[in-house]
Amino acid sequence: MNAPQNSLTTPVLPPELITRLQQAVGEARVHLDSDTLKTWGKDWTKHFEPNPSVVVFPANTLEVQAVVKLANEFGIAITPSGGRTGLSAGAVAANGEIVVSLDRMNKVIDFLPADRMVRIQAGVVTEQLQQFAEEQGLYYPVDFASAGSSQIGGNIGTNAGGIKVIKYGMTRQWVLGMTVVTGKGDILRLNKGMIKNATGYDLRHLMIGAEGTLGIVCEVDIKLERQPQDLRVLVLGVPEFAAVMHILQAFQNRLDLTAFEFFNELAIQKVIAHTGIPRPFESACPFYVLLEFEGKFEAVVDDAMQTFEHCMEQGWVIDGVMSQNQSQAATLWRLREDISETIAAFTPYKNDISVLITHVPAFIADIDAIVTEFYPDFEICWFGHIGDGNLHLNILKPANLTKDEFFEKCKVVNKHVFETVQKYDGSISAEHGVGMTKKDYLHYTRDEVEIEYLREIKKVFDPKGIMNPGKIF
Amino acid sequence: MNAPQNSLTTPVLPPELITRLQQAVGEARVHLDSDTLKTWGKDWTKHFEPNPSVVVFPANTLEVQAVVKLANEFGIAITPSGGRTGLSAGAVAANGEIVVSLDRMNKVIDFLPADRMVRIQAGVVTEQLQQFAEEQGLYYPVDFASAGSSQIGGNIGTNAGGIKVIKYGMTRQWVLGMTVVTGKGDILRLNKGMIKNATGYDLRHLMIGAEGTLGIVCEVDIKLERQPQDLRVLVLGVPEFAAVMHILQAFQNRLDLTAFEFFNELAIQKVIAHTGIPRPFESACPFYVLLEFEGKFEAVVDDAMQTFEHCMEQGWVIDGVMSQNQSQAATLWRLREDISETIAAFTPYKNDISVLITHVPAFIADIDAIVTEFYPDFEICWFGHIGDGNLHLNILKPANLTKDEFFEKCKVVNKHVFETVQKYDGSISAEHGVGMTKKDYLHYTRDEVEIEYLREIKKVFDPKGIMNPGKIF
CATH class of the missing domain: 3.30.70.2740 (Alpha-Beta Plaits)
Structure with a gap:
């Protein structure tokens, strides 16, 4: 993080707004000191200088609503703020915004075992949710490198995916309901945790991936899943990229994969040099595949071995290794998971x-x-x-x-x-x-006609444009 | 179907509109005869008299767009029409609408094996899609009683679910992309089949469940799945309803269920009397559970048997039977699947x-x-x-x-x-x-504030209100 440039000065908020924010969330929950402004004004993106006006820490949905209503009344923008692990500057407050941090909204509200559903505040950290699920003998399958800091509200903002999507899907698939404060300041309770509900447009799915530009997600109904058992990891050495596709199809035809990752020789070289983890096998290969499946039954492991042998016979795989226990599985995963941290030095x-x-x-x-x-x-x-x-x-x-x-x-x-x-x-x-870093490139994926619909939808939820302006489009 | 009442007269369209519809989709594809109007003006709901002005059968997205533009120009409403198997009158044209039938848009456009994805026109019938998947060695898991007639576009309109939702989710989960003509007449190509795409609001999910009130879905990217293998069916007799919940949890903790259905003694009595299928076991019970799982591995079947025994020991189950082959499985399924048809007589x-x-x-x-x-x-x-x-x-x-x-x-x-x-x-x-039959009750599930957002979103896509008016709200 560079130091803020001197040319940036923090806008001065109307004193009345500060007083009323203090009334809304409590005096001690309205922060104006420069350390807090700098820290809560940025995410993991390093290209922008944080420059919010104030950071507030509401405790519940009604307090969030009060802040949003004040922002509308005073015409001051809001940047919703979660774990601030984003990589597109979606949570950067660079223009005097009110940062609404969900750090205090980190409570588990209710757990319904028959529904395998947990109702949480949106400031719950991903890892905290994963641990809660584990304590119930269940599993929250959305997982990625920043799970130790990212919050569920932020995950919803970008529809976070990660390493288990091939089997378990994106964050979207696990959100059964949510309570949201819209940019207009309305509280909407969307879908209420139901699996089946065909009663008009599902606004929940509009909020997922909206990067806080339509409202602030305050509470979430999350579906949990049966814990996977006896996960096995295979790492395969692949001579040419086309073979990766054949391997994917061969394994998918016989097994329910929980992961199918790839990396190239340069990536593995860097990880080995950085971490000291040994090569998975002697042969250096242009490409590697890491795949994972549940090996609870011996017959499934046999299926995997047969498929591996088929891939060898076809010349799609040069060499390979399968984990025999949890510790081996974890080491093999590091070959893939440590790449980001390893190459950060470059x-x-x-x-x-x-x-x-x-x-x-x-x-x-x-x-x-x-x-x-x-x-x-x-x-x-x-x-x-x-x-x-x-x-x-x-x-x-x-x-x-x-x-x-x-x-x-x-x-x-x-x-x-x-x-x-x-x-x-x-x-x-x-x-x-998209945040700020990708918005100039949005038109490469969404055409101008479509983007115009996005703008119009934004107006429905946030007519004064106070919710995270300057993000997405 | 009752005969139309005499008081209803078919509105007369401006002759110019008819000519231009003929230019848009071809003369032979514009139908004005009363038989066609009656048939294509209704769905399986029997409470409304069909009364459209004209039925058109476009062949592709551009023809649909041309029709929607004409409807806007002439201020005439459109009712999108699929397999017309709906039960809420979502596809009923009772007020002189232009019925846009997708019957001719029933082609498979492309199949991408690596993605396990098929690109189809929205008029493809559910069963046709299921069969296509099977021919590729794959599986389309959304299944329900009307699969032989319902079209994918209509399934999307109500986010159809059915009997395999517990494992495979609703239609929503299988739609990777779609091409839609909005009420304004714009063609939007939404999500393009991608699993991961975090570039602003996902309009695809707004179209799913919209019952044709925002636009007409013309083409769809559908994800297919590995075929389930060796499906086993258990039917269990249950002494009291509370036990059904315990049984669900007990089985879910050990198995990936592909179905978990229930019915009461009255239902089974009616089915037995109507079909002659024998009782699954001697004991008549207040409730029954039918569950299904993949029994490819003996160890899984053993798990199921152990769980069944556990449920017996706990007194949650009085009696039970497990299918030993496909034909037995099919017969057991009929106890549940034949209920609708059986009770139609009542x-x-x-x-x-x-x-x-x-x-x-x-x-x-x-x-x-x-x-x-x-x-x-x-x-x-x-x-x-x-x-x-x-x-x-x-x-x-x-x-x-x-x-x-x-x-x-x-x-x-x-x-x-x-x-x-x-x-x-x-x-x-x-x-x-919701269609027409449930719209007076919508407020029991969505509050007035939320419904107002639905109305505003409708205006974004359909400012002139020509798309399936009078449905949902």
Whole structure:
């Protein structure tokens, strides 16, 4: 995080607004000190200077509603704030906003075992929810690197996905209901936890992925799942990318996969160098697949072994290893999960893109060609959730370039990358949202006619435009 | 179907509109004869007289767009029309509408094996999609009684569910993308088949469950699934309703159920009398559970047997039977699946309601008490998808009442039923939609503030109010 530039000054709020915010949430819950402003004004995106006017910490839905009504009355924008782990600056307050932090709204409200449903406040941290589920003998399957800090409300804002989507879907699939305060200040209780409810437009799904631009999600009904048992991990070495697709189909035809990830040799090299984890097997391969399944029954493990052998016979796999216990499984997972942390040292230029699985091979080849043409000395670290068509493209900064020089060059690549995304009807943001960093590129995925509908829907929920303005579009 | 009343006359369309409709979709695809008007102007709901002005059969999205633009220009309403199997009059054209039938838009456009995705026109019949999936060695899991006639576009309109929801979810879960013509006449290509796409509001989910009031779904990207293998069916006799809940939890903790249905003794009696199927076991029980799971591995079947024994020991189950082959499984399914057809002879007063699973026992007790209080001689045939909290309440007409007398009395019950739904935060329509038959009761599930948001969203997509007016609200 750079220090705020001196040219930025925090706007002065009307004293009456501050008094009334204090009345709404309690004096001690309205923070104006610069440390709080700096910390709660930003997320994990590092490109923007935080510059909110005030940070408030409401305790419940009614307090959130009171703040939203004040924001409408005084015409001051709000930035909803969760775990602030976003990578698209969706939770950055750079223009004197009121930051509404959900940090205090972190309570479990109710648990309904027959429905396998838990009702929580939206400030509950993902890991806290995962642990709560485990204590009930159940499972919350949405998982990703920032689960220790990200909050459910924020996950809903970007419809977070992660590493188990191939079996369990995105956050969307686990949200059975929510209580939301709209930009107009209305409290809506959406879907009330039901599985089946065909009574008009499902506004819940409009809130999911809205990045806090329509309202603030305050309470959520989350569905939990049976715990997976005896998870087995296979890591396979793959000679060419096309084989990854054959492997996916071969395994999917016989097993219910809980993960299907891929990474390239550069990624594994970096992880091994950084962590000291041994190679999964001797052979270095251009590509690797990590897949996971429930191995509760020996017959399923046999199916997996037979499929592995079939893939070897076909030449799709050069070598492979299967975990025999939990500790081995965890070590194999680190080959994939430690990539982000490992390459952070190389100031990577990151993209989170998605195309149909069918188009992945051609898409990767196109992007490789573009980067090689423009910057033959750049290294590309590929990894991602191939089973969902979701690729993380990370270009590593060469040592001889400064960060600014590097990002300047990457910006040139950006346009070509997004043109390629568009060529394959893909998404410029698979699971990170649009926020501020992607909004200039939104038109590569959503056409202008469609974006106009988004704007009109925004007006329905937030006619004064106070909810997280400047995000998405 | 009653004959149309003489008082209804078909409105006369401006001749210019007819000519231009003919130019838009072809002369032979514009029907004005009274047989076609009567047939395509109604769905399976029998309470309304069909009275459209014209029925058109476009062949593709562009033709649909042309019709929608004409409707806007001439200020004539449109009723989108699929398989017309709806039970809430969502596809009834009773006021001189242009019926836009998707019957000709029944083509499979593309199949992408790596994505397990099929791109189809929205007029494809559910069963046709199921068969196509099977031919590819895959599975389309949304299934219900009207699958032989219902079209995918209509399924999307009510977010159809059915008998496999406990494992596979509603139609919503299988729609990866769609091309829609909005009420304004814009063509939107929504989500393009991607699993992960976090680029602003997901309009696709707004269209699902909209009952054709926002636009016409023309093409759909449908996800397919691995075929289930060796499905096993258990039918269990249950002494009291509370035990049904224990059985659900016991089985869910050990198995991935593909169905969990229930019905009462009255239902099984009627089916046995109507079909001649034998009782599944000797004991007559107040309630029955039918559950299904994949029994590919012997160990899973053993788990099921152990759970069954546990339920017997606990006194939750009196007797039970497990299918040993496909034919036995099919016969057991008929005990549940033949209920609707069987009781049709009793002119049932039908409701399709949903509450949280936790609330099902109290809800059923309340409804039983209400009906018993008002009409002690009425028989209630209960059945439904307990695993989703979805109950089909069917009150059978006593032989001594005429249909009109009976429905008049049921209307009195209606209010109490829906008040009870509201008391338990439930849904007045779980999977049948609101259409015309439920719209007066919508406020029992969605409050007035929320309904106002629905109205405003409608205006965004359909400012002239030409898309299926009079439905939902």
